[in-house]
Amino acid sequence: MCGIVGLFLKDTSLEPQLGTMLTDMLITMTDRGPDSAGIAIYGEExxxxxxxxxxxxxxxxxxxxxxxxxxxxxxxxxxxxxxxxxxxxxxxxxxxxxxxxxxxxxxxxxxxxxxxxVMEIYKEVGLPEDVATRFDIRKMSGTHGIGHTRMATESAITTMGAHPFSTGPDQCLVHNGSLSNHNNLRRKLRREGIHIETENDTEVGAAYLSWKMQTGSSLGEALESSLEDLDGFFTFVVGTKDGFGVVRDPIACKPAVMAETDQYVAFGSEYRALVNLPNIENARVWEPEPATVYFWSH
Amino acid sequence: MQIFDLEKQGLRALNEQLHAQSTDTNQTSWEVINAKGSHSIAVGLDAPIAVTVKGSTGYYCGGMNKQATINVHGSVGPGAGENMMSGTIIVDGDASQYAGATGHGGLLVVKGNASSRCGISMKGIDIVVHGNIGHMSAFMAQSGNLVVLGDAGDALGDSCYEAHLFVRGKVKSLGADCEQKEMRAEHIAILKDLLERADANAKPEEFTRYGSARNLYNFDVDNAAAY
Known part of the structure; x- marks a missing residue:
C-alpha cells in the first residue's frame, strides 16, 4: 500500500496553510501505511x-x-x-x-x-498524526510539499527507511510500490560511487535519479529513463526547488489521483486525501496516465 | 426518501441499513450524502432499491451488487461494481482502475472515462463507458459486453475468452489473442439495447467488435453453441 500526498500551491495566499493542509491530507491516508511517515516542505528562501x-x-x-x-x-x-x-x-x-x-x-x-x-525533510517511525505533531508540521508555511505514509514491504521499519528520500539539493522522492531490481541497481550505483545507506528499494530509486542528474540529465529526463531502468511497481512523486512531478510505471497499478484548480495542484493516493481542499468540487480531477511524466513548476 | 449522512452516521451503519432491506421493502429510495471518497459504499446490496450517492467515492463502490440501482453523482475509485451480480450502477463522473472487475451480471454505466483494467475478468456483466478506457481493459474477459464510446488503451482484451468488446473510437493496441471481429445482426441488436439502457447517444453501426482469436485456450468448435 503506502499513501502519498502532494500539494503545489499556485495561490500564494495559501502558503501559510501549507503545513496544515498537507498534514490533514496525510492523516487521511494513515490506513494505507502505519509504519512510518515523513514530509518534505519547501519553505522560504x-x-x-x-x-x-x-x-x-x-x-x-x-x-x-x-x-x-x-x-x-x-x-x-x-x-x-x-x-x-x-x-x-x-x-x-x-x-x-x-x-x-x-x-x-x-x-x-x-x-x-x-x-x-528551501527544502526541509522530517521523517520518523510512527503514524502520520504523531510524526506531524512531533515536528510541528502544521505551523510550517511553504510553496509546496510532499508527504508519505509507509507500509513497509521491501526493507525494515526504520527512520532511514521512511520517505521522503533526498535525491539532491532541494530534491526529494516518495514512492508507492516496490522495485524488483533494486539489489542489482544498488550494486551498479555503488560501483559508480553513489552513496546508498540502506537496503531500501526506494533509496535506490532516489539514488538512481541523483546519479542520472549528476551525469547530465534533467529531472524530466531522469524520470523518463527510470521507466526503462527500474523494474517493478511505482508511483513516484518528486519535489524540486520550484516544482513537483509525478510518474507511474507502465502497468500503473499503484493508485494516483490528481486535482488542479487556479489555486493549487494536488496529488493523493486516493481521492479521500483531497476532499477537504478548497473548492475541490470544481477542481479538474483525473488519474495520471501510466508511463507519463507530469511536472509543474513556479 | 431516506437520507443518510455518511460522515455523521458511518459506513457500517449505512451498509447495515441497506442490507436490511428486503425485496418488498417500502424504503426504496436512499440518498447518501458526504461520501467524501469513502470506500465500500453500498456494497453487497440485495434488494430492488435505488441508492443515490452525492459526491465521489473510494474503493469498491457498489461491489457485489444484486438488484439495486446505484447512481453516483461524482467519480468512483478503484473496483467500482466489482463482482456485481445484477442491478445497475450509473457513475456520472469517471471510474478508476478495474471498474466492473469479475462482474457476473447487471449493467455498469460510466458517463466519463474509465481507467485501466476496466472489465478485467468480466463474467457476464454489461459495461458501457461513454468516454475512454485505459490499458489492459477486458483482460481475461470471459463473458458479457464491454461497450466503449471513446477510445481504448493498450492491450485491449488480452487473453480474453468469449466477452464481446465494442469500441467506437481508436484502440491503441490489442492484447494477446484479441482480434477484430465481424459485426453481425445479433451484435447490432445487443449494442442497440445497451446504448439505449445506458442513455448513450451513439449508433451501433459506428462500433467495431473485438473478441478472442481462440488460440490461447482450448476452444472446441463443437461446443460453440454454449458460448
Missing part, C-alpha cells in the same frame, strides 16, 4: 543561506552543543533550529560543503536528511 536538515537517534547528546561546535569548525556563525529528533542548520551557502565535512567529523552518527535552499 533566505538569500545565500543553505538549510541542512539533520537527524539523530540520540538527539539530546548530538544537538546539545552542535551550533557552537559547527560555528567554530567552519569559522562562521551558523544557527540551529531543533525539532525533536531533527534539526535544521542554517549556514552561508558558500560554507555548505565545509559544514557537511565538519558534521561527518563532529557527529559521525548523525544523518543528513536533506540539503538545499
Amino acid at each position: 533566505v538569500a545565500q543561506t543553505t538549510k541542512l536538515t539533520v537527524q539523530s537517534a540520540n538527539a539530546d547528546r548530538d544537538f546539545a552543543s552542535l551550533e557552537a561546535d559547527l560555528s567554530r569548525a567552519v569559522d562562521t556563525p551558523v544557527s540551529l533550529s531543533r525539532k525533536a529528533t531533527h534539526s535544521v542548520i542554517h549556514a552561508p551557502s558558500a560554507k555548505a560543503n565545509q559544514i557537511r565535512q565538519a558534521l561527518r567529523e563532529l557527529r559521525p552518527d548523525m544523518r543528513i536528511m536533506s540539503t538545499g535552499d
Whole structure:
C-alpha cells in the first residue's frame, strides 16, 4: 500500500496553510501505511543561506552543543533550529560543503536528511498524526510539499527507511510500490560511487535519479529513463526547488489521483486525501496516465 | 426518501441499513450524502432499491451488487461494481482502475472515462463507458459486453475468452489473442439495447467488435453453441 500526498500551491495566499493542509491530507491516508511517515516542505528562501536538515537517534547528546561546535569548525556563525529528533542548520551557502565535512567529523552518527535552499525533510517511525505533531508540521508555511505514509514491504521499519528520500539539493522522492531490481541497481550505483545507506528499494530509486542528474540529465529526463531502468511497481512523486512531478510505471497499478484548480495542484493516493481542499468540487480531477511524466513548476 | 449522512452516521451503519432491506421493502429510495471518497459504499446490496450517492467515492463502490440501482453523482475509485451480480450502477463522473472487475451480471454505466483494467475478468456483466478506457481493459474477459464510446488503451482484451468488446473510437493496441471481429445482426441488436439502457447517444453501426482469436485456450468448435 503506502499513501502519498502532494500539494503545489499556485495561490500564494495559501502558503501559510501549507503545513496544515498537507498534514490533514496525510492523516487521511494513515490506513494505507502505519509504519512510518515523513514530509518534505519547501519553505522560504533566505538569500545565500543553505538549510541542512539533520537527524539523530540520540538527539539530546548530538544537538546539545552542535551550533557552537559547527560555528567554530567552519569559522562562521551558523544557527540551529531543533525539532525533536531533527534539526535544521542554517549556514552561508558558500560554507555548505565545509559544514557537511565538519558534521561527518563532529557527529559521525548523525544523518543528513536533506540539503538545499528551501527544502526541509522530517521523517520518523510512527503514524502520520504523531510524526506531524512531533515536528510541528502544521505551523510550517511553504510553496509546496510532499508527504508519505509507509507500509513497509521491501526493507525494515526504520527512520532511514521512511520517505521522503533526498535525491539532491532541494530534491526529494516518495514512492508507492516496490522495485524488483533494486539489489542489482544498488550494486551498479555503488560501483559508480553513489552513496546508498540502506537496503531500501526506494533509496535506490532516489539514488538512481541523483546519479542520472549528476551525469547530465534533467529531472524530466531522469524520470523518463527510470521507466526503462527500474523494474517493478511505482508511483513516484518528486519535489524540486520550484516544482513537483509525478510518474507511474507502465502497468500503473499503484493508485494516483490528481486535482488542479487556479489555486493549487494536488496529488493523493486516493481521492479521500483531497476532499477537504478548497473548492475541490470544481477542481479538474483525473488519474495520471501510466508511463507519463507530469511536472509543474513556479 | 431516506437520507443518510455518511460522515455523521458511518459506513457500517449505512451498509447495515441497506442490507436490511428486503425485496418488498417500502424504503426504496436512499440518498447518501458526504461520501467524501469513502470506500465500500453500498456494497453487497440485495434488494430492488435505488441508492443515490452525492459526491465521489473510494474503493469498491457498489461491489457485489444484486438488484439495486446505484447512481453516483461524482467519480468512483478503484473496483467500482466489482463482482456485481445484477442491478445497475450509473457513475456520472469517471471510474478508476478495474471498474466492473469479475462482474457476473447487471449493467455498469460510466458517463466519463474509465481507467485501466476496466472489465478485467468480466463474467457476464454489461459495461458501457461513454468516454475512454485505459490499458489492459477486458483482460481475461470471459463473458458479457464491454461497450466503449471513446477510445481504448493498450492491450485491449488480452487473453480474453468469449466477452464481446465494442469500441467506437481508436484502440491503441490489442492484447494477446484479441482480434477484430465481424459485426453481425445479433451484435447490432445487443449494442442497440445497451446504448439505449445506458442513455448513450451513439449508433451501433459506428462500433467495431473485438473478441478472442481462440488460440490461447482450448476452444472446441463443437461446443460453440454454449458460448
